[in-house]
Structures are given as C-alpha cells and as structure tokens.
Amino acid sequence: MTPPKSFAPFRTPGYSGYWLTGLAANFGWHIQLVGASWAMTTLGGTPQLVALVQTSVALPIMLFSLPSGAIADALGRRTTVIWAQAFTLVVSTILAVLAFMGMLTPWLLLVFTFLIGSGKALNNPGWQTRVSEIVAKDTLPQAIALNSVGFNITRSVGPAIGGVIVATVGAFAAFFVNAISNLGVLLVALRWEKMNAADRLPPEPVGSAMVAGLRYVIMSPGILLVMLRGTVFNFAAISVMALLPLVARDLLDGGPQVYGILLGAFGVGAIVSAFAASGLRAKMSLEAVVRAGFAVFAVAAALMAVSRSMPLTLFASALAGSSWLVTMSTFNTTVQLSAPRWVLSRCQSIYMTVAFGGNAFGSLFWGYVAGDLGVAAALYVSAAVLIVGIGVGFVFALRELDTYGLDPHRPWTPPQISLDMLPKSGPVITTIRYRIREQDVPRFLGLMAERRRHRFRDGARRWVLSRDMQDPEVWVERYKTATWIETQRHNQRRTVAGARVAEELRELHREGGRPEVHYELARQPVVPGDHAPIGHVDH
Incomplete structure (x- = not known):
C-alpha cells in the first residue's frame, strides 16, 4: 500500500x-x-x-x-x-x-x-x-x-x-x-559528505x-x-x-x-x-x-x-x-x-x-x-x-x-580574459548592449525593471540603463561588482527566473544572437609623479 x-x-x-x-x-x-x-x-x-x-x-x-x-x-x-x-x-x-x-x-x-x-x-x-x-x-x-x-x-x-x-x-x-x-x-x-570544493568558488568572507x-x-x-x-x-x-x-x-x-x-x-x-x-x-x-x-x-x-x-x-x-x-x-x-x-x-x-x-x-x-x-x-x-x-x-x-x-540556471562560462586578473582585481564594470525597436521599448523597460531587481539581489552595484542619444535604438545596461571573484559569484547566482528574463530580452534584441557583453576593469588615471607603472592592474 x-x-x-x-x-x-x-x-x-x-x-x-x-x-x-x-x-x-x-x-x-x-x-x-x-x-x-x-x-x-x-x-x-x-x-x-x-x-x-x-x-x-x-x-x-x-x-x-x-x-x-x-x-x-x-x-x-x-x-x-x-x-x-x-x-x-x-x-x-x-x-x-x-x-x-x-x-x-x-x-x-x-x-x-x-x-x-x-x-x-x-x-x-x-x-x-x-x-x-x-x-x-x-x-x-x-x-x-x-x-x-x-x-x-x-x-x-x-x-x-x-x-x-x-x-x-x-x-x-x-x-x-x-x-x-x-x-x-x-x-x-x-x-555527512564533505563539501566538494572543486566546483565552487572560494567561500565568501x-x-x-x-x-x-x-x-x-x-x-x-x-x-x-x-x-x-x-x-x-x-x-x-x-x-x-x-x-x-x-x-x-x-x-x-x-x-x-x-x-x-x-x-x-x-x-x-x-x-x-x-x-x-x-x-x-x-x-x-x-x-x-x-x-x-x-x-x-x-x-x-x-x-x-x-x-x-x-x-x-x-x-x-x-x-x-x-x-x-x-x-x-x-x-x-x-x-x-x-x-x-x-x-x-x-x-x-x-x-x-x-x-x-x-x-x-x-x-x-x-x-x-x-x-x-x-x-x-x-x-x-x-x-x-x-x-x-x-x-x-x-x-x-x-x-x-x-x-x-528559483532553481539554479546552467553554470556560467567565464569569458576569455587577456589581463592578468586575480580574485581581488576590481572593480569590474559589466556592460550589455541591446538594439531595441521603438515599439518594443515599453516591454523592454518592464523587463529591465525586473532585471534590475535581480542584478541588485545577486550582488551588483550602481546599476544603470542608458539610451544612445545619436542612435536611439541602442540601449546599454551597465553595473559594477567590487572584484573579479564577485563578478563570477554574481553570474553563478542566476536562477531560472533570471534566465527567463534574459531570454525575453534576447528576443527583443534586433541584431540576432546574444547582446554584446563586455567586462571592463575600472582604472584610476596615473597622476604625474606617481610611481605606479602604466601597465599596473588594480588588485
């Protein structure tokens, strides 16, 4: 029975x-x-x-x-x-x-x-x-x-x-x-089985x-x-x-x-x-x-x-x-x-x-x-x-x-990085470029409101959405994470709900395929007289 x-x-x-x-x-x-x-x-x-x-x-x-x-x-x-x-x-x-x-x-x-x-x-x-x-x-x-x-x-x-x-x-x-x-x-x-650290990032402080x-x-x-x-x-x-x-x-x-x-x-x-x-x-x-x-x-x-x-x-x-x-x-x-x-x-x-x-x-x-x-x-x-x-x-x-x-989405694949990045390198600025038709703008903005909440909830800072003044179809999403390892954590935290939002945004993107994503290491300009080398990477 x-x-x-x-x-x-x-x-x-x-x-x-x-x-x-x-x-x-x-x-x-x-x-x-x-x-x-x-x-x-x-x-x-x-x-x-x-x-x-x-x-x-x-x-x-x-x-x-x-x-x-x-x-x-x-x-x-x-x-x-x-x-x-x-x-x-x-x-x-x-x-x-x-x-x-x-x-x-x-x-x-x-x-x-x-x-x-x-x-x-x-x-x-x-x-x-x-x-x-x-x-x-x-x-x-x-x-x-x-x-x-x-x-x-x-x-x-x-x-x-x-x-x-x-x-x-x-x-x-x-x-x-x-x-x-x-x-x-x-x-x-x-x-109990010990936590398998091979597939994980280092523990957060x-x-x-x-x-x-x-x-x-x-x-x-x-x-x-x-x-x-x-x-x-x-x-x-x-x-x-x-x-x-x-x-x-x-x-x-x-x-x-x-x-x-x-x-x-x-x-x-x-x-x-x-x-x-x-x-x-x-x-x-x-x-x-x-x-x-x-x-x-x-x-x-x-x-x-x-x-x-x-x-x-x-x-x-x-x-x-x-x-x-x-x-x-x-x-x-x-x-x-x-x-x-x-x-x-x-x-x-x-x-x-x-x-x-x-x-x-x-x-x-x-x-x-x-x-x-x-x-x-x-x-x-x-x-x-x-x-x-x-x-x-x-x-x-x-x-x-x-x-x-709330189920986890498939594992995130890090991009190919040409700089010598350490886990504490940062801050890192992520930008995503979209091309959106005028008639799709209301739906796009609604999805972006949900994405903004997901971004902040998963660890992003200073999230901003901007529109190109010369080419109004171009929209740029930009946010900051404190370090390179925090960037990785942020992306690995994406859930099925977040992935659904991303998929709907891709459907609105006019150029086909995925919107362009760039990861940028924020730098401070060198003041004359400082001893930091030109090629120095902030860690």
Missing part, C-alpha cells in the same frame, strides 16, 4: 536517519527547557525572571542566526553543525554539573541557557536547510511538516518526562539528558556573506512579507509558552508535572494538526492558512486566560499547539521555497532572527505584563494583538509561490 502523501519523505534515503536524530536531540532540548523553567521557579524567580528563560533561549537565535547562516552557506552545513553541537555538548555538561553541586543562581541559569541557545543558533540554519538537500522539492513541504511533527512529539512527551525527572531527581538530571542528546547529531553530522544575504532578502518582497507576519505572530503567540509555568502554578495551583502535561498537550495538538497541514494548503490560499492560524491561537490564549480547570486549559493548550504548528511550518516552508540554494541558509537564518526576535521581546513583554496585571490579563492582551495581526494580513497579504523560478 502506498504511504499517505504526508509520509512521502520517508521514502527518500537518508531522511529517516536525519529525522530520528533530530527527534532525539529535541527530546533533550525540551527536557532541558522544563528543567530550566522549573529551576527558575524553585530559585525564587519573579514572573519576569521566569519569562526571561524563554527570552534567554530566543535572544541568541535572534542575535547569531544571520552569522550562522552565512557560515553555513560559506563553509558548509556539516562544519557548522559539528562545531555547534560540540559547543552545546560542553556547555550543557557544565550546566548540569553546576546544578548538581547546588551552585546555580537565577542569573547564572539565564547565562547558561543563553549559551545553549547560542549553540542552537549556530546549529539551526545548517541543520534545518539540510533537509532541502535530502528530499525533492515537491516533497519539501511534507518534510518540513514532518520535522515539525518530530519537534512536537518531543514537545508533547519530552516535557512530561522532564517534569518527572525534575520532580524525582532534580533539574541537574534534565541538563545531563540534554548534554547526552547532542551526541547523536554530532555523530550523524560527522558522517562572513561579513560580505551576511551583507549578501541581507541584500537578497531586502530585494525579495515575498520573503519580507513572511518575516513581517512571522514577527507579529511570534511576538504575540509566545505569551502562551512564556507564561505556561505560571499558568500551571498560579491559575491551576499545580507543580512541574502539571506544567509538563500542559506542554505535552501543546505538542499533541501540533502533531494532530501537522497531518492536516498539507490538506489545508491544498484547499486554502497561503494567506488564508496564516489568518486562520492567528485566529485560532487568539481563541486558545483567551480560553487559557479564563480557565481554572485542568481539562479546559489542556484543550486550550492543544488548540494553541495546533495553530502554532500550522502557522510556523507555513512560514518556514514559504521561506525555504522562496530562496535559491546559494543563499538559502542565510534567508532561513534572517527569518529566524526576526521570528525569534519577536519571541525574545514578546517573552520579556508578556512577563512584565503578567507581573503588573496578572497572568490572565497578559493572555487576554496577547489574544487582542493576534486579532490585530489578522488585520495586518489585509494590507500585507502573503503571495503564492513560484518555486521553479
């Missing part, structure tokens, strides 16, 4: 091992979070400090995701995951030892939680986008949803186990479990790689919309996760086991909804799915605020988990399907930066609201913010995806 479409990624070799390893690591992560959150309450933490546990997890992801994504794209996912997991293993072990020796204070706990979050920030872009190299594009949404299922299986079972561990042994045991769980990911990553990622996102309206909507959702919806220990303690008069059960209900709701997510996307538009996610989570937060009974709060938690999974996996899938491979980890990391920025500041904000007005009032306010978020969608609606256009 053919497995349901939701399980199609498991037929891909390598995905099952990847999924199971992530499952084990997430078990340790959720057990650690239960230990940290409840340890803060036993250390006498105020509502603000309890909420800061979630902030200390989200803040490093907000701060370090972009550098991590740049490192993953430049050095390879394998390298970043190995270093991240090794770091997390060491820090988690030290935290466990400190807890065992009774040396933890609220602020020391926050510091180590921040460090563990930093390890996850380094790991996440490489690990999460690794799935795009394992499964085919047509099963990528299902694979991302299954990853979320695994995450929420651990969220549903892990916190309950964590609550038992904390209640019977102590928080230090939860921290030890997390340390051990990192070993599996580390061992799997060590078995991290700084310029970060700039390239930011530039791509800024020039991609679809990704910007996802980030805006994701930030609003994360800011408002994190109220439930940040205040759930206080819901268990203050609204339900429970202990760590109750907190673990509530987290488990959240995870169960997410798991159930994951199998319906692909069906929803088939029947509803991208925007409709997101609006529904906002609305359902608002209802869940309001129910949790009004409830003083365990069954109703469990239902509210499960409803919140269902909405969280559908909404977040929709955002995640949209980002991964909206970026070409060369910048995928960076786009994912920038999305994570803004999303977890919403988590970090939201956790802090809702903690202070709960401290001043009470837990129930904070949940009511967050529900109101989610309703406002639905209204944002009427102004900034998400667009449907054109995934094929």
Whole structure:
C-alpha cells in the first residue's frame, strides 16, 4: 500500500536517519527547557525572571542566526553543525554539573541557557536547510511538516518526562539528558559528505556573506512579507509558552508535572494538526492558512486566560499547539521555497532572527505584563494583538509561490580574459548592449525593471540603463561588482527566473544572437609623479 502523501519523505534515503536524530536531540532540548523553567521557579524567580528563560533561549537565535547562516552557506552545513553541537555538548555538561553541586543562581541559569541557545543558533540554519538537500522539492513541504511533527512529539512527551525527572531527581538530571542528546547529531553530522570544493568558488568572507544575504532578502518582497507576519505572530503567540509555568502554578495551583502535561498537550495538538497541514494548503490560499492560524491561537490564549480547570486549559493548550504548528511550518516552508540554494541558509537564518526576535521581546513583554496585571490579563492582551495581526494580513497579504523560478540556471562560462586578473582585481564594470525597436521599448523597460531587481539581489552595484542619444535604438545596461571573484559569484547566482528574463530580452534584441557583453576593469588615471607603472592592474 502506498504511504499517505504526508509520509512521502520517508521514502527518500537518508531522511529517516536525519529525522530520528533530530527527534532525539529535541527530546533533550525540551527536557532541558522544563528543567530550566522549573529551576527558575524553585530559585525564587519573579514572573519576569521566569519569562526571561524563554527570552534567554530566543535572544541568541535572534542575535547569531544571520552569522550562522552565512557560515553555513560559506563553509558548509556539516562544519557548522559539528562545531555547534560540540559547543552545546560542553556547555550543557557544565550546566548540569553546576546544578548538581547546588551552585546555580537565577542569573547564572539565564547565562547558561543563553549559551545553549547560542549553540542552537549556530546549529539551526545548517541543520534545518539540510533537509532541502535530502528530499525533492515537491516533497519539501511534507518534510518540513514532518520535522515539525518530530519537534512536537518531543514537545508533547519530552516535557512530561522532564517534569518527572525534575520532580524525582532534580533539574541537574534534565541538563545531563540534554548534554547526552547532542551526541547523536554530532555523530550523524560527522558522517555527512564533505563539501566538494572543486566546483565552487572560494567561500565568501562572513561579513560580505551576511551583507549578501541581507541584500537578497531586502530585494525579495515575498520573503519580507513572511518575516513581517512571522514577527507579529511570534511576538504575540509566545505569551502562551512564556507564561505556561505560571499558568500551571498560579491559575491551576499545580507543580512541574502539571506544567509538563500542559506542554505535552501543546505538542499533541501540533502533531494532530501537522497531518492536516498539507490538506489545508491544498484547499486554502497561503494567506488564508496564516489568518486562520492567528485566529485560532487568539481563541486558545483567551480560553487559557479564563480557565481554572485542568481539562479546559489542556484543550486550550492543544488548540494553541495546533495553530502554532500550522502557522510556523507555513512560514518556514514559504521561506525555504522562496530562496535559491546559494543563499538559502542565510534567508532561513534572517527569518529566524526576526521570528525569534519577536519571541525574545514578546517573552520579556508578556512577563512584565503578567507581573503588573496578572497572568490572565497578559493572555487576554496577547489574544487582542493576534486579532490585530489578522488585520495586518489585509494590507500585507502573503503571495503564492513560484518555486521553479528559483532553481539554479546552467553554470556560467567565464569569458576569455587577456589581463592578468586575480580574485581581488576590481572593480569590474559589466556592460550589455541591446538594439531595441521603438515599439518594443515599453516591454523592454518592464523587463529591465525586473532585471534590475535581480542584478541588485545577486550582488551588483550602481546599476544603470542608458539610451544612445545619436542612435536611439541602442540601449546599454551597465553595473559594477567590487572584484573579479564577485563578478563570477554574481553570474553563478542566476536562477531560472533570471534566465527567463534574459531570454525575453534576447528576443527583443534586433541584431540576432546574444547582446554584446563586455567586462571592463575600472582604472584610476596615473597622476604625474606617481610611481605606479602604466601597465599596473588594480588588485
């Protein structure tokens, strides 16, 4: 019997091992979070400090995701995951030892939680986008949803186990479990194939790689919309996760086991909804799915605020988990399907930066609201913010995806160069000459507007289009790249969508064949008295 479409990624070799390893690591992560959150309450933490546990997890992801994504794209996912997991293993072990020796204070706990979050920030872009190299594009949404299922299986079972561990042994045991769980990911990553450098240009410096990622996102309206909507959702919806220990303690008069059960209900709701997510996307538009996610989570937060009974709060938690999974996996899938491979980890990391920025500041904000007005009032306010978020969608609606256009085009063939060029030689000016009939000018200008966006997004600078004043049929496109190697990177980044624009421009070109392309090395004139030789090439 053919497995349901939701399980199609498991037929891909390598995905099952990847999924199971992530499952084990997430078990340790959720057990650690239960230990940290409840340890803060036993250390006498105020509502603000309890909420800061979630902030200390989200803040490093907000701060370090972009550098991590740049490192993953430049050095390879394998390298970043190995270093991240090794770091997390060491820090988690030290935290466990400190807890065992009774040396933890609220602020020391926050510091180590921040460090563990930093390890996850380094790991996440490489690990999460690794799935795009394992499964085919047509099963990528299902694979991302299954990853979320695994995450929420651990969220549903892990916190309950964590609550038992904390209640019977102590928080230090939860921290030890997390340390051990990192070993599996580390061992799997060590078995990944190393990046083949033979067919690649040298890695970009991290700084310029970060700039390239930011530039791509800024020039991609679809990704910007996802980030805006994701930030609003994360800011408002994190109220439930940040205040759930206080819901268990203050609204339900429970202990760590109750907190673990509530987290488990959240995870169960997410798991159930994951199998319906692909069906929803088939029947509803991208925007409709997101609006529904906002609305359902608002209802869940309001129910949790009004409830003083365990069954109703469990239902509210499960409803919140269902909405969280559908909404977040929709955002995640949209980002991964909206970026070409060369910048995928960076786009994912920038999305994570803004999303977890919403988590970090939201956790802090809702903690202070709960401290001043009470837990129930904070949940009511967050529900109101989610309703406002639905209204944002009427102004900034998400667009449907054109995934094929982002596939890489065929490899670029460098021109024959007569100068002695080094990778750092530059700046390089590229000019393309077109001959366009007068009646084709409106269409030509429309295509050039799209090409301009592609050029800037792929790294060009100072793009300009000019028209010959003596021969009006002649148009010249001109742009600059900083160095010769940046020129090569720029051309190798061309996608199918960019190639389609180029093909349409060739059809408008009157002279037949391809428009003339020239690569010129920019030079500064030599001032009399300078010692630079006439034949000097800038490097």
